[in-house]
Every structure is written in C-alpha cells, then in structure tokens.
Amino acid sequence: xxRSLVETALEFLTNGYLLFVVIYFxxxxxxxxxxxxxxxxxxxxxxxxxxxxxxxxxxxxxxTPPVSILAPAFNEGPTIIQSVRSLLKLSYGKYETVVINDGxxxxxxxxxxEHFKMFRSRHVYHPAIRTKNVRAIYKSKLPEYRNLVVVDxxxxxxxxxxxxGINVARYEYVCCIDADSILEDDxxxxxxKAFLEDEKVVAVGGIVRIANGCEVVNGRVVKVGLSDHFVxxxxxxxxxxxxxxxxxxxxxxxxxLIISGAFGLFKKKAIIEVGGYKHDSVGEDMELIVRLHRxxxxxxxxxxxxxxxxxxxxxxxxxxxxVLGRQRNRWHRGLLDTxxxxxxxxxxxxxxxxxxxxxxxxxxxxxxxxxxxxxxxVAMAVMLATGxxxxxxxxxxxxxxxxxxxxxxxGAVLLEEMSFQRYPKPGDLxxxxxxxxLENFGYRQLTAWWRVKAFWDYFRGKKSWGKMERKGFSRPxx
Amino acid sequence: xxxQFLILIVLAVTATIFSIVTSIAMVVRKALELGRSRxxxxxxxxxxxxxxxxxxxxxxxxxxxxxxxxxxxxxxxxLSPVKQRLEQMNPSRRRFHRSVLRSVxxxxxxxxxxxSAGRLxxxxxxxxxxxxxxxxxxxxxxxxxxxxARHSGLMRARKSITALTAALEDNHxxxxxxxxxxxxxxxxxxxxxxxLRLSRNISQWTAIxxxxxxxxxxxxxxxxxxxxxxxxxxxxxxxxxxxLAEVGFVTAVDPLMNLIRTSRDVKIQAxxxxxxxxxxxxxxxxxxxxxxxxxxxxxxxxxxxxLGKTGGPDVVKLLTPYLETADAxxxxxxxxxxxxxxxxxLKVLQEYxxxxxDEKADLVRQVLEEFGLEPxxx
Amino acid sequence: MPQKILVAxxxxxxxxxxxxxxKNSGYTVxxxxxxRSALEKAGEILPDLILLDxxxxxxxxxxxxxxxxxxxxxxxxxxxxxxxxxxxDEVLKGLExxxxxxxxxxxxxxxxxxxxxxxxxxxxxxx
Numbered sequence: 001x002x003r004s005l006v007e008t009a010l011e012f013l014t015n016g017y018l019l020f021v022v023i024y025f026x027x028x029x030x031x032x033x034x035x036x037x038x039x040x041x042x043x044x045x046x047x048x049x050x051x052x053x054x055x056x057x058x059x060x061x062x063x064t065p066p067v068s069i070l071a072p073a074f075n076e077g078p079t080i081i082q083s084v085r086s087l088l089k090l091s092y093g094k095y096e097t098v099v100i101n102d103g104x105x106x107x108x109x110x111x112x113x114e115h116f117k118m119f120r121s122r123h124v125y126h127p128a129i130r131t132k133n134v135r136a137i138y139k140s141k142l143p144e145y146r147n148l149v150v151v152d153x154x155x156x157x158x159x160x161x162x163x164x165g166i167n168v169a170r171y172e173y174v175c176c177i178d179a180d181s182i183l184e185d186d187x188x189x190x191x192x193k194a195f196l197e198d199e200k201v202v203a204v205g206g207i208v209r210i211a212n213g214c215e216v217v218n219g220r221v222v223k224v225g226l227s228d229h230f231v232x233x234x235x236x237x238x239x240x241x242x243x244x245x246x247x248x249x250x251x252x253x254x255x256x257l258i259i260s261g262a263f264g265l266f267k268k269k270a271i272i273e274v275g276g277y278k279h280d281s282v283g284e285d286m287e288l289i290v291r292l293h294r295x296x297x298x299x300x301x302x303x304x305x306x307x308x309x310x311x312x313x314x315x316x317x318x319x320x321x322x323v324l325g326r327q328r329n330r331w332h333r334g335l336l337d338t339x340x341x342x343x344x345x346x347x348x349x350x351x352x353x354x355x356x357x358x359x360x361x362x363x364x365x366x367x368x369x370x371x372x373x374x375x376x377x378v379a380m381a382v383m384l385a386t387g388x389x390x391x392x393x394x395x396x397x398x399x400x401x402x403x404x405x406x407x408x409x410x411g412a413v414l415l416e417e418m419s420f421q422r423y424p425k426p427g428d429l430x431x432x433x434x435x436x437x438l439e440n441f442g443y444r445q446l447t448a449w450w451r452v453k454a455f456w457d458y459f460r461g462k463k464s465w466g467k468m469e470r471k472g473f474s475r476p477x478x
Numbered sequence: 479x480x481x482q483f484l485i486l487i488v489l490a491v492t493a494t495i496f497s498i499v500t501s502i503a504m505v506v507r508k509a510l511e512l513g514r515s516r517x518x519x520x521x522x523x524x525x526x527x528x529x530x531x532x533x534x535x536x537x538x539x540x541x542x543x544x545x546x547x548x549x550x551x552x553x554x555x556x557l558s559p560v561k562q563r564l565e566q567m568n569p570s571r572r573r574f575h576r577s578v579l580r581s582v583x584x585x586x587x588x589x590x591x592x593x594s595a596g597r598l599x600x601x602x603x604x605x606x607x608x609x610x611x612x613x614x615x616x617x618x619x620x621x622x623x624x625x626x627a628r629h630s631g632l633m634r635a636r637k638s639i640t641a642l643t644a645a646l647e648d649n650h651x652x653x654x655x656x657x658x659x660x661x662x663x664x665x666x667x668x669x670x671x672x673x674l675r676l677s678r679n680i681s682q683w684t685a686i687x688x689x690x691x692x693x694x695x696x697x698x699x700x701x702x703x704x705x706x707x708x709x710x711x712x713x714x715x716x717x718x719x720x721x722l723a724e725v726g727f728v729t730a731v732d733p734l735m736n737l738i739r740t741s742r743d744v745k746i747q748a749x750x751x752x753x754x755x756x757x758x759x760x761x762x763x764x765x766x767x768x769x770x771x772x773x774x775x776x777x778x779x780x781x782x783x784x785l786g787k788t789g790g791p792d793v794v795k796l797l798t799p800y801l802e803t804a805d806a807x808x809x810x811x812x813x814x815x816x817x818x819x820x821x822x823x824l825k826v827l828q829e830y831x832x833x834x835x836d837e838k839a840d841l842v843r844q845v846l847e848e849f850g851l852e853p854x855x856x
Numbered sequence: 857m858p859q860k861i862l863v864a865x866x867x868x869x870x871x872x873x874x875x876x877x878x879k880n881s882g883y884t885v886x887x888x889x890x891x892r893s894a895l896e897k898a899g900e901i902l903p904d905l906i907l908l909d910x911x912x913x914x915x916x917x918x919x920x921x922x923x924x925x926x927x928x929x930x931x932x933x934x935x936x937x938x939x940x941x942x943x944x945d946e947v948l949k950g951l952e953x954x955x956x957x958x959x960x961x962x963x964x965x966x967x968x969x970x971x972x973x974x975x976x977x978x979x980x981x982x983x
Contacts, residue, residue, distance in 0.1 A: 052624050052656060054687060057686055057687050060690055061689050123847070124844050126806065139847075193683055196686065197682070198681065392483040393483070396483055399491060399494070403497070407493065410500055414500065417504055426508045433501040436501075437498070523868055526868050526871075527872045527875075530869075530875070534876050534880065534965055582869055586869050589961045593964075594964075595962075
C-alpha cells in the first residue's frame with residue numbers, strides 16, 4: 001500500500017499525540033491521588049479538632065473581633081431584600097453588613113431604601129483604594145437595622161464594588177460574598193476561627209455548596225437535598241472535587257491559589273496593602289489571592305492563606321446548560337487571565353511552593369487539561385477519517401479517560417462522606433456517585449469544550465461577565 | 479507494543495471497577511450508619527427517661543445529720559437494676575449501652591443544677607465512668623486525651639484533678655485547653671494562676687474560650703489576672719489586660735498604669751491604655767494625657783479613645799484642639815472620643831461644625847450622625 | 857382536671873427531665889420537638905402553659921413566640937421561656953415579645969416547677 005508522506009506524518013502525529021494524552025492522564029491521576037490522600041488527612045485532623053471548639057463562645061465574648069460583610073449587588077431587585085435580611089440574622093457578635101449597589105439599572109437601590117427606611121448618611125468616604133465614583137452612602141433610621149450600610153456607586157464591576165466596600169468597611173476583617181450567597185447561621189464564627197487560631201492568616205475561604213434542591217425557609221437552608229434537574233447534580237460532584245479535595249489539599253501544602261468569590265474572609269489591611277481587587281480582571285477573586293502570595297513572598301513576610309471546609313455558603317447553581325456554559329467560560333477566562341498576569345511566578349523558586357508547584361499544577365492540569373483532552377478527541381476523529389485508527393490506543397485512551405474521571409469524582413464524594421455528610425439519605429449518595437460516573441460520558445467533554453472555547457474568547461478580547469439569569473431564592477420543599 | 483497496551487488497559491479497567499466497588503461500599507455503609515444512629519437515638523430516649531427519673535425521684539428523707547454514705551446508699555439503690563442489666567450483657571452490647579448512658583449523663587450534667595446535679599456526680603463514679611476517663615487521659619491519640627479531659631471536667635470528678643494538672647503540659651494544644659477548662663470547673667478560680675503561669679502563646683481563639691469562663695468569676699479572678707500581668711509571654715499579658723478591662727475592678731488601675739510605665743512593648747502599652755479607658759478611672763487621666771504625645775500612633779489613638787471614656791470637663795478641653803489635626807484617623811478618633819464624653823463634648827462638636835461649612839467638618843458631621851444628632855448643614 | 861403543659865424543646869435529655877418533673881407535679885405534659893410542631897399542637901390542644909426553648913431548629917423560639925402571640929386562639933396562653941445563661945438580651949427580647957417569665961439553663965427542676973406553678977396561679981387570679 002502506497003501512502004503519501006502527509007498521511008504517514010499525520011498518522012505518526014495523531015498516534016504520538018494520543019499516547020501523550022494517555023500518559024498525561026495517568027500523570028494527572030497520580031498527582032490527584034496524592035492530593036486526595038493529603039486532603040483526607042487534613043479533613044480528619046480538622047474534624048477532630050473542631051469537636052473541641054465551642055463556636056458559640058465567639059458570639060458571647062467581648063474579645064471576638066467584629067467583621068464587615070461586603071455584598072456587591074447588581075440588578076438583584078427581586079431577591080435583594082430577602083438576601084439582606086438573612087445576612088442581618090447571622091449568629092455572630094458584632095458585625096456590619098455593607099451592600100454595595102454597583103449602579104444597578106433596576107430598582108435594587110430604591111427597594112433597599114424603602115424597605116429598610118434608609119437616609120443619606122454623612123459617612124465620609126475614604127478611598128484607601130481608588131475606585132469609581134461613590135454617589136451616596138445610606139444608613140437606616142430604624143435601630144434594628146443600625147448595622148446595615150448601603151453604598152450607591154457608579155457601575156464598575158464586582159471587583160470595583162468590593163474595593164468600595166473595603167473603603168467603607170468599619171472593621172478590621174472583611175467578608176466578601178455574592179449578594180445571593182446564603183451564609184449558614186454559624187458560618188462567620190467558623191471562618192473567623194482560622195484567623196483567631198493563627199495570627200499569620202490573611203485570607204480564609206469557606207466551602208460553597210449548591211442550594212438547588214434544598215429547602216430554603218426565611219433565607220436559611222433547613223433541609224439539604226438534590227435538585228430534580230440533572231445539571232445542578234453534576235455540579236454538586238464538581239464542587240466536592242474543587243473544594244474538598246482541591247482546596248483542602250493545597251491549603252495543607254500552603255499553596256492555595258483561590259478563594260471563592262462567593263465566600264471569603266480577609267484582613268482588610270492585607271487587601272489594602274496589595275492594592276485591592278484588580279478592577280479590570282476577569283477572575284478577580286483568584287487574581288487577588290495570587291497577588292497576595294506574590295507580594296507577601298516578595299516582601300519576605302510570614303503569612304498564610306487557608307481554607308476551612310466547615311463554614312458553609314449556599315449558592316444557586318445554573319440549571320440550564322446554556323447558563324452553565326457561560327459561567328464556566330467566564331471562570332476559565334479568569335483563570336487564564338490570572339495566570340498570564342502573574343506568569344513571572346511560574347517555575348520561579350523565589351515564590352516557593354506557589355511558583356514551583358501550585359501554579360504549574362493549575363496551568364498544566366486545570367488550565368490546559370481540557371485543551372489536551374479536546375485535541376485528543378480531534379486526533380481520534382482524524383484517525384477515524386483517514387482510516388488509521390489504532391484500536392488499542394483508542395481503547396486505552398477511552399478507558400484511561402474514564403478512569404481518571406471516575407476516580408476524581410468517587411474520591412471527592414468519599415471525602416464528603418468521611419467528613420460532613422451533608423446529604424443524609426443513602427439514595428442521594430447513590431445518585432451522586434452514579435452522576436460521578438455518568439459525568440464522563442458527555443458532561444465532562446462538554447465542559448472541556450467550553451473551556452477550550454474560553455481560550456479563543458479570551459484572546460479575541462472578550463472580557464465581560466456575560467448575562468447571568470436571576471431566579472428567586474425561596475425554594476419550596478418537594 | 480501489544481503487551482504493554484494490554485497491561486495498561488487491564489490496569490485501568492481494574493482501577494475503574496475498584497472505584498465502582500468503593501462507591502457501592504460507601505452507599506451500603508451509609509445505609510447501615512443510618513440504621514445504627516436510629517438505634518442509638520431510640521436507646522438514648524430510653525436511658526434519658528430512666529436517668530431523669532433517677533435524678534428527680536424523691537428519696538425518703540434521711541435522719542438529722544445524715545452522713546454522705548447514707549445518701550450514697552440511696553443513690554446506689556436507684557442504680558443497681560441498671561448495673562445488673564449491664565453485667566448480664568455481652569461485651570459489645572454492654573459497650574454500646576454504656577456509651578449511650580454516658581452521653582445521656584454528660585448531656586444532663588451540662589444543663590442541671592441543684593440537688594440532682596449532686597446525684598449525677600455520684601452516678602459517674604459509681605458506673606465507673608470517672609475511672610475510665612482517667613485511663614483515657616493516657617491514650618496515645620491526642621483526640622482521645624482531649625475528650626477525656628473534657629469529660630472529666632463535665633463529670634465534676636475531683637479524682638481526676640491530678641491527671642488533669644499533668645495534662646496541662648501535654649504536647650497537643652487541644653489537650654492542654656480542655657485540661658485548662660476542666661480544671662477551672664473542678665478547682666474554681668484558684669486554678670487560674672497555675673493555668674496562666676503554664677500557658678504559652680495563647681491564640682486569640684483560646685483567649686476567647688477562657689474569657690467567657692473567667693468573666694463568670696468576676697472580681698474573684700482579678701488577683702490572678704493581676705498576677706498574670708508579670709508573665710513573660712506577651713499573649714498572656716494581653717489576655718490578662720483584656721480580662722481586667724472586662725471584669726472592671728478598681729484594683730486593676732494601679733497595676734495597669736504601672737505596666738504602661740515599665741513595659742517596652744507597644745502592643746501591651748496600647749492595650750493597657752485602652753483598658754484604663756474602659757475602667758473609667760480618674761487616676762489614669764494624667765498618664766493617658768502623657769501618652770497623647772507618644773511616638774507610636776496606635777498608642778496615641780488608644781489614649782484618645784480611652785480619655786473619651788473617662789470623661790470629665792478637663793478632658794473636653796484637652797481633646798478639642800485635636801479636631802484641627804490634619805490626620806484623618808486622629809481627627810475621627812478625637813471626635814468620637816469627644817462625643818463619648820457626653821453633652822459637653824457633643825456641644826463642642828456642634829460648634830465646630832457650625833463654624834466650618836466646608837469639608838473640614840465632614841468627619842465631625844459623620845460622628846454627630848453616629849451619635850444620633852442631626853448636623854445643621856452640609 | 858390536671859392542667860396541660862406544652863413543652864417545646866429539641867434536646868431529648870432536657871425534655872425527659874422537664875416531662876418527668878412536671879408529670880410528677882401533677883400536670884399533663886405534651887411535647888413538641890421543634891417550632892413548627894409546637895405551633896400546631898398549641899393551636900390544637902390550647903394548653904394552660906407553654907414552655908418554650910429559645911434555640912430550636914427550623915423555627916427559633918422567638919419566631920414561635922411571635923406567631924403564638926399573633927394568633928387569636930393562642931394569644932392568651934402564658935409562656936415560659938427557656939434560655940441559655942449568659943444571654944441577657946434573649947431574656948429581654950422574649951419578655952418584650954410577650955413571654956410571662958423565663959428560666960435559664962442550667963436549671964434546677966425544682967425551680968422550674970415552682971415557676972410553672974407561679975405563672976399558672978397568676979393567670980388564675982387574673983381571670
């Protein structure tokens with residue numbers, strides 16, 4: 001059989017590439033296993049330790065530091081009152097709630113002013129961090145809402161809104177959340193513990209769990225369950241992977257690169273010192289943390305960024321693939337943006353474990369992983385088309401891909417079962433595990449495609465957030 | 479090529495199957511756990527009612543001047559049927575029952591006072607739980623030791639005092655803290671001196687836990703706290719200062735003033751200045767006034783704040799010039815301090831505000847609003 | 857006719873203690889384990905007194921208190937709150953919302969019985 005040079009080269013390339021992807025998957029699986037083992041040990045240790053912490057004492061003691069909660073809001077009209085009311089009811093000593101209206105085009109501000117009987121305050125605005133214009137600061141006439149502050153500003157994005165919040169915040173610790181995050185009653189107590197136990201800590205993240213399918217009454221999750229729709233259920237497993245195995249293990253190694261924008265607590269001084277959130281970045285939450293690492297290491301100051309899996313923030317996850325796709329697109333652009341901005345740190349021993357391990361992991365596994373996988377499928381398609389399919393290699397590719405996905409998911413669910421067991425019904429557990437397996441037959445490939453597309457979008461200059469639909473929050477029980 | 483691939487494929491398939499088997503095992507285990515916790519809850523309910531009866535049942539009155547052993551005999555008669563039943567069980571069942579019984583007793587001891595609480599302590603001893611916990615204090619695993627320390631305190635078991643004192647120097651911080659708390663419960667406020675003496679690097683978290691307990695002792699804790707001011711450990715000193723400010727007893731003023739004069743630690747000085755303010759004693763005024771010109775900003779600010787809390791007309795006169803300062807933080811603190819002194823200070827702020835229509839008085843207007851007064855214009 | 861007391865308390869051990877003591881003192885005791893069922897039972901049986909724990913899951917004691925006071929049928933039932941010791945503001949809030957008296961944990965069962973008796977007596981006199 002005569003074959004042209006091109007065909008031979010093509011066959012060589014596709015085969016070689018597939019082999020590379022197989023080896024890559026195996027390498028990632030090994031790394032992941034190590035991380036999983038570390039995460040298991042950390043979680044068990046923390047759980048044991050938590051049994052001896054009486055969190056309610058933080059509510060009673062005078063020594064507990066006060067906290068400023070910062071909630072940026074943009075077009076949250078229908079749900080803002082409920083969100084703010086539940087934020088005002090948290091079980092903690094002294095704290096204030098600062099809602100930043102980021103130039104909403106709907107009636108968010110008017111609703112707040114009316115419901116909480118607010119007036120224009122004479123609070124002087126100190127821009128410790130430069131921000132867009134602040135139009136007014138409002139406080140409430142009613143004594144029961146005296147810890148509520150609403151700031152009205154020009155539209156500038158979430159990062160800018162958070163910076164404004166930091167400038168207005170009265171206390172030393174700031175808790176940055178999304179306006180629709182549902183914080184558990186004792187979340188503040190538990191997340192503050194990380195700061196109180198170790199003075200070096202500058203930033204703490206808590207876990208974000210998916211509220212779809214849970215019974216929410218009066219802004220509180222009273223019963224945990226799984227959604228009827230399949231899209232959120234896939235995400236539950238993904239979040240376990242990301243938070244329980246991902247963040248838990250990296251924080252044990254002192255290499256935590258990201259704290260969720262939905263729930264993070266910081267020392268205000270630290271954020272101001274590094275210049276606040278970067279207002280024109282796509283993934284401002286991750287970018288801030290990486291910058292914290294960078295600047296503290298450059299200054300040779302001792303510090304820690306930590307993750308506590310116990311305090312919980314519930315959030316509404318996208319229920320349709322379309323909205324989910326937009327969200328993942330944005331996340332991936334954010335990841336890419338951050339890595340590019342701080343590329344100087346990559347493989348740079350000056351930045352310790354961040355530069356030598358955490359960032360390379362993020363680039364090679366999180367950022368480029370979907371790309372490698374995607375081109376694996378492309379290579380196979382090419383091989384099929386040219387009739388040069390190497391069956392064994394293809395089979396190996398599929399099985400390794402399946403295994404690595406299943407192992408990640410099962411491992412993450414195992415961690416949840418060993419620790420918090422928030423899903424009490426064995427039926428729910430079985431469902432999660434099956435979704436963890438099913439995920440590899442289409443869902444994972446879909447998310448990979450979204451993330452590959454994100455590269456293309458990023459380099460074409462798309463930096464916006466895209467439209468996120470807002471659905472009301474009180475979910476009736478089933 | 480062929481063989482290597484085959485091996486890899488087989489490995490991958492085995493691994494996948496292994497994962498699936500693990501998953502199934504998890505689900506089964508969870509279902510079993512559910513069953514077990516239901517059994518636990520049912521047994522808890524049974525023991526809970528039984529123990530409630532033992533604790534609250536009226537016992538026949540004893541003669542005049544009864545001896546402790548008479549009362550104990552009565553309590554023992556309540557327990558004997560339970561003890562007999564436990565003896566007759568096989569070891570694993572007995573362990574289960576004993577652990578549920580113990581949790582019922584421990585839960586109750588946290589919420590009961592009065593005569594029934596005394597009976598509870600007897601039950602702990604008689605059922606062998608006290609001895610068990612003392613043994614567990616020697617465990618190789620820190621979380622077992624910590625829990626044993628915690629339980630010993632809850633059981634009010636004076637017999638464990640020696641073992642707990644030894645645990646104060648344990649390697650693991652959680653064990654030490656539990657031992658601390660248990661000793662305070664068992665020995666009372668006198669344990670504070672020993673505890674503060676042996677403590678190193680108290681984290682803010684531990685300080686908070688201790689503070690709630692110490693605050694409960696009020697003035698009785700003061701001499702021990704004053705003693706702790708001499709500690710060489712910064713965290714212990716800071717804790718003592720905070721507690722003295724909270725408990726608020728006048729005997730603390732002199733030692734605190736002394737501390738400011740002798741300490742070279744900025745943090746300690748600032749904290750002590752703040753505490754003097756909270757104690758509100760006149761005597762501190764001179765010292766605090768002196769600190770207003772200290773070279774460290776935190777100390778100056780804390781002194782401003784503290785002077786505001788001590789109040790008095792001379793303080794108002796002293797603070798008024800600070801309104802003219804260019805430093806925003808100082809101006810804000812001074813304004814707040816003036817407002818805290820009372821009507822006179824507020825009047826000064828209002829006059830200042832009337833005099834300056836421009837941004838100079840913005841901070842003053844903010845403070846007036848914070849204290850509930852309407853600014854006149856701006 | 858023995859008087860009926862509704863006990864709203866989520867913790868089993870406290871429930872057992874209160875149930876035993878009150879039964880022994882001659883009352884009929886009905887128990888509820890959380891706020892919602894407490895409200896239901898209160899509406900159904902219209903007890904002579906309600907013992908209400910402040911910290912309960914699903915609905916806090918205060919929310920139950922407010923609901924009881926705003927319902928015509930249950931508005932006049934005397935309420936005794938059970939609170940944790942160092943929470944003075946809880947006590948004040950409860951009394952403001954309409955509770956008749958309170959008892960703090962840790963408590964003495966004898967004292968509890970005495971308070972119950974007093975509150976019931978006061979009600980009888982005021983009728």
